Amino acid sequence: MKNHPAIILFSALIILTSSCKKKSFDPMTKSQGDFIGTWTGTLTTFKNNKQMKETGNFLIFPEEGGTLLGGIIYLSETRVFRQFQFQNGTLYFKVFNTDPSSPVCQNWNLSGYASFIDEITMDIRISGNECGNPGSEYVDWSGTLVQSPATKDTLPCFTFAKATNNWTYQVIKKSGDTCQIQKLIAQKTGDYFFTGESTHSCGWTNQNIPLKWNLTPAEFLIQDDATISIHPISIPIYAKPGVVYKTNLNQDTVTLTLLYTDVVVTTAIGDFICNQYIYTEPVAAVQGKITRSAYLWLNFHNGIIQQLVVNPVNDPDIKMQILTAKNF
Secondary structure, X not given: OOOOHHHHHHHHHHHHXXXXXXXXXXXXXXXXXXXXXXXXXXXXXXXXXXXEEEEEEEEEEEOOOOOOXXXXXXXXXXXEEEXXXXXXXXXXXXXXXXXXXXXXXOOOOOEEEEEEEEOOEEEEEEEEEOOOOOOOOEEEEEEEEEEOOOOOOOOOOOOXXXXXXXXXXEEEEXXXXXXXXXXXXEEEOOOOEEEEEXXXXXXXXXXXXXXXXXXXOOEEEEEEEOOOEOOOEEEEOOOOEOOEEEEEXXXXXXEEEEEEEEEEEEEOOEEEEEEEEEEEEEEEEOOEEEEEEEEEEEEOOOEEEEEEEOOOOOOOOEEEEEEEEEOO
């Protein structure tokens, strides 16, 4: 029996078509590590009887220990999220309340998930109640993200801690005397935990003052640094101007408020664009505990630039310190 030319051509086309068929994409093959990086995209939702659309960046990073992921959302507001589950290639997360004491944020329960729709594109959904008048808080953000050329160094996140980094400050005491402090990060003892010491020429009893900072891209926690505060001070990247963030420590309450952004501070080594905060903490004084207030100017990529204490307690206490040198 002879093969008909048309049959032979049809068979060849079938073989050629099947050999060129693309392998289908399976999002379940993606691991947690595939989500780490910087992404950009546009999200939309419907709120207050109008369509809302925002474009921005998402920074996703491993948290301490690497078992969970955290992230920063840069849209009209900066928000922070933390993974609570990863299953079948999908990252599930909770979004932190940016103004927990506000009456219009009391119903906050924002959460979301992200999964890949192809090798380079993520689908992201964020829904639940955010801040808003009662009955109109619900949002259902959705959109797609692609990898972005932006890096931590170009985004507003905390990146200034690194082993061997050091800073030198000129100090003015309450008495008017001047001296110098040098802060050194001696080592990185965890993913985001840094220890070191502050040495000084200020005549205080302890020549070497311990320094312990916990610094993720989303939070700068001054855990132990007596040249700045007696109590731990937490500075979240999502702080909103005018909002008072409170931390209760035993019987003491510490507050932090972002006053201004994009403040230019001029130092001996140049100008730095800073966020200006005010924080308060209870401290011991002759007349009993008083609330000490201090201003702090912070640059996300260079660290603490300046501090001004409103009401130092004793003559040897710091009234002001300003950056005069750094090694990075």
